[in-house]
Amino acid sequence: MTTAGTDLPPVDRRPRPGRRFTARGGSTPFLLIVPAALVLVLVAGWPLVKIVMLSLQKQQDSKYALFHNGGTTSWVGLHNFAEALSGSEFWTVLYRTVVFTAVNVVLSVVIGMAIAVLLNRVSRWARVTLIVVLLFVWAVPTTVSTQIFAWLFNNQYGVVNYLLGRLPGVSMQGHDWFANPVSGLGVVTIVVVWGAIPLLAISLHAGITQVPRDVLEAARCDGAGPWASFRHVTLPYLRPLLIILVTLSVIWDFGVFNQIWFMRGGHPEPGYQTLGIFMYSTGVGSSRYNSGATLAILMILALALVMVVYIRQLFRIGDAE
Amino acid sequence: MTTVAPDPIAAVPANTPRLTTVRASVRSPVRPRRSAATGGWNAVAMVIAGVLGFPIFWMLITSVKTSPEINQLVPQFWPHHVTWSSFGEVLRDPIFRDDLLNSLIITVATVLISLVIGFAGALAIARFRFAGRRVFVVAVLVVQMIPLTALTIPMALLLDDEQLKNTLTGVIIVYLMFTMPFTVWTLRTFIANIPRELDEAALIDGCSRWQVFYKIILPLVAPGLIATGVYSWVLAWNEFVLANTLLLDNTKQTLMVYLLQFQSSPTHGADYGGLMAAATLTALPVVVLFVIFQSRISSGLTSGAVKG
Numbered sequence: 001m002t003t004a005g006t007d008l009p010p011v012d013r014r015p016r017p018g019r020r021f022t023a024r025g026g027s028t029p030f031l032l033i034v035p036a037a038l039v040l041v042l043v044a045g046w047p048l049v050k051i052v053m054l055s056l057q058k059q060q061d062s063k064y065a066l067f068h069n070g071g072t073t074s075w076v077g078l079h080n081f082a083e084a085l086s087g088s089e090f091w092t093v094l095y096r097t098v099v100f101t102a103v104n105v106v107l108s109v110v111i112g113m114a115i116a117v118l119l120n121r122v123s124r125w126a127r128v129t130l131i132v133v134l135l136f137v138w139a140v141p142t143t144v145s146t147q148i149f150a151w152l153f154n155n156q157y158g159v160v161n162y163l164l165g166r167l168p169g170v171s172m173q174g175h176d177w178f179a180n181p182v183s184g185l186g187v188v189t190i191v192v193v194w195g196a197i198p199l200l201a202i203s204l205h206a207g208i209t210q211v212p213r214d215v216l217e218a219a220r221c222d223g224a225g226p227w228a229s230f231r232h233v234t235l236p237y238l239r240p241l242l243i244i245l246v247t248l249s250v251i252w253d254f255g256v257f258n259q260i261w262f263m264r265g266g267h268p269e270p271g272y273q274t275l276g277i278f279m280y281s282t283g284v285g286s287s288r289y290n291s292g293a294t295l296a297i298l299m300i301l302a303l304a305l306v307m308v309v310y311i312r313q314l315f316r317i318g319d320a321e
Numbered sequence: 322m323t324t325v326a327p328d329p330i331a332a333v334p335a336n337t338p339r340l341t342t343v344r345a346s347v348r349s350p351v352r353p354r355r356s357a358a359t360g361g362w363n364a365v366a367m368v369i370a371g372v373l374g375f376p377i378f379w380m381l382i383t384s385v386k387t388s389p390e391i392n393q394l395v396p397q398f399w400p401h402h403v404t405w406s407s408f409g410e411v412l413r414d415p416i417f418r419d420d421l422l423n424s425l426i427i428t429v430a431t432v433l434i435s436l437v438i439g440f441a442g443a444l445a446i447a448r449f450r451f452a453g454r455r456v457f458v459v460a461v462l463v464v465q466m467i468p469l470t471a472l473t474i475p476m477a478l479l480l481d482d483e484q485l486k487n488t489l490t491g492v493i494i495v496y497l498m499f500t501m502p503f504t505v506w507t508l509r510t511f512i513a514n515i516p517r518e519l520d521e522a523a524l525i526d527g528c529s530r531w532q533v534f535y536k537i538i539l540p541l542v543a544p545g546l547i548a549t550g551v552y553s554w555v556l557a558w559n560e561f562v563l564a565n566t567l568l569l570d571n572t573k574q575t576l577m578v579y580l581l582q583f584q585s586s587p588t589h590g591a592d593y594g595g596l597m598a599a600a601t602l603t604a605l606p607v608v609v610l611f612v613i614f615q616s617r618i619s620s621g622l623t624s625g626a627v628k629g
Contacts, residue, residue, distance in 0.1 A: 028530065029449035033457055036442030036505055043476075043498040044464040050475035118366055126363040132612075133370040136377055139611035141559040143577050144600040147584060148376045151383065151593050159379060159396045173394070194373065255468035258561050265585040276470040283474040284566055296471035307466045311459065 054293035055080050080294040089278075090295075094302075097254060097274040100185060104253040107193045109246060112200025117230070119205040131202065138198035142191075146262040149191045153177045181271025184263070188272075191259045196252070200245055204238065211237045240317050247310035251303055275299050384408065384597040391594050407598035417599065419572045420579040424558060426489055427575060431496040431557040432550050438497070439504025440546070444538070446505070447512035448520070465502040472498070473566045480567060487569045495563055500553040507552070511545030512538060551614045555607045576603045 058076040084090050115134075119127050140148075152160050161172040178184040211234050219229045235242075257276045260268055268277050279299060283292015383391060384407050386400045411417050445451070446458055476495050477486065485491030515538060523533045561577040568574045571582065576599075583599050 029445040032445035047475035
């Protein structure tokens with residue numbers, strides 16, 4: 001084993017059964033990871049360092065001077081963070097983002113699970129048909145799906161208003177779903193959940209098929225009904241998979257960007273701003289790089305806990321070993 | 322040599338969206354009373370398939386309707402006059418053609434580079450134990466989880482420093498940030514599922530490490546390479562935020578940015594036929610690839626994919 005950088009953890013030199021040939025790689029593994037490690041440092045590490053620096057600085061002169069190395073920059077410590085956290089806008093946006101994420105994750109996982117269970121009950125032709133539809137839905141880019149739903153919910157000629165108007169006593173002609181941000185974000189939720197269902201339903205369905213039949217049989221013999229078997233047999237078996245799917249969903253839904261951005265034609269009103277949109281509008285839209293970078297760091301910190309759960313779960317099920 | 326089929330799914334518990342697994346469960350004699358209720362559940366499944374599929378159907382039929390048919394208070398659920406004029410309008414747009422080419426260049430380059438680099442990294446973590454391995458694995462996983470939007474500001478500034486802003490090269494480099502960790506992680510699963518005994522047997526028989534690689538690992542991982550490549554293609558093709566931030570001229574943008582500008586331009590603002598045609602053309606390259614290769618793709622997903 002070659003000597004590597006001093007910051008690396010000590011090598012586990014115990015011989016592992018069955019790994020004798022693969023363990024002695026000499027310098028090979030290091031040569032193999034050099035390009036990947038370089039990419040990680042250049043396109044992830046460097047921007048991360050840069051964003052931390054930006055968040056601790058304040059640009060004095062013109063906001064455009066940051067490009068072309070102009071203007072004076074001074075270190076202001078945690079001033080940007082204090083400023084962001086003391087404003088009420090940040091907390092409103094954070095609250096909206098958390099509620100939006102919670103609603104989206106719960107709806108996606110519950111509907112995904114229901115479809116997964118359903119897939120297990122139907123005939124083969126019905127299952128194959130539904131899975132093919134799910135695959136098509138899965139493959140549609142979020143940008144495209146958002147525009148489809150914007151058209152479906154169009155106030156003048158949208159088919160949703162037409163169909164709802166057919167219900168007795170309902171008049172939806174010209175109803176604008178986006179006038180009120182809460183109902184507008186409701187439509188965005190439909191887009192997000194629609195796009196999230198396929199991955200959840202298909203993985204959970206595959207998980208359900210791997211629950212041992214004899215255990216389910218035993219539960220039935222002991223008098224468990226369908227709900228009790230699901231709750232006490234299937235669900236515990238699905239737990240590791242569910243943890244991964246839920247953490248991934250939280251990370252994705254917290255960071256939802258395209259669906260909101262496209263739904264509002266690239267100009268989301270204040271009521272539509274989630275943390276990602278707020279950060280982008282501040283940092284890129286208004287070129288306030290320091291404030292934007294601060295918000296980006298707060299966003300990453302908010303997700304850090306979820307990331308830890310996800311990565312620990314991957315190590316626990318042995319996938320990362 | 323290829324008689325041993327790698328099963329990339331085994332490492333990911335409970336994650337086998339393959340139709341073969343599905344088939345096996347149908348014939349199990351567990352529920353004798355099921356047949357009576359099955360008809361009802363089938364009907365429910367078809368209603369769900371209809372509701373979920375409706376938006377895609379609506380995009381397709383809107384794109385072939387005439388303008389008066391689109392703008393009607395009572396929508397037509399089947400077009401009376403099929404017209405391809407919306408597609409013609411989009412395909413004749415020189416900006417669409419530029420942006421299509423840009424999307425293709427960026428996607429192909431990103432996929433190829435990340436496959437080569439990612440395969441090397443995956444090989445290292447799947448087959449070797451070395452100092453810093455765990456650090457590398459955690460770094461790959463963490464980078465995958467960082468929301469792209471959070472890094473747009475430093476990336477724009479850094480590319481500007483390097484004179485790479487508003488260039489396809491810059492975007493390709495930046496896209497490696499999310500495609501490369503994904504390829505490392507997914508290919509790792511595929512390689513880890515090739516039994517080590519095969520490597521060892523070959524080494525005992527006198528193969529060099531290099532021979533083990535291209536005679537055993539490479540042929541067995543080939544399906545995994547295709548699957549990973551296809552999904553990286555989807556990730557890069559669908560990316561919007563970075564492209565929107567880093568590419569400024571409309572002749573240098575990608576199809577995702579084109580879609581947004583199509584929608585918000587005054588000439589096309591209410592042109593839903595054109596918009597749906599553009600959306601169809603944008604989605605086509607990923608939908609086709611994805612549906613063809615899905616059985617191989619799904620395994621890698623819950624083991625740490627990031628959906629754009």
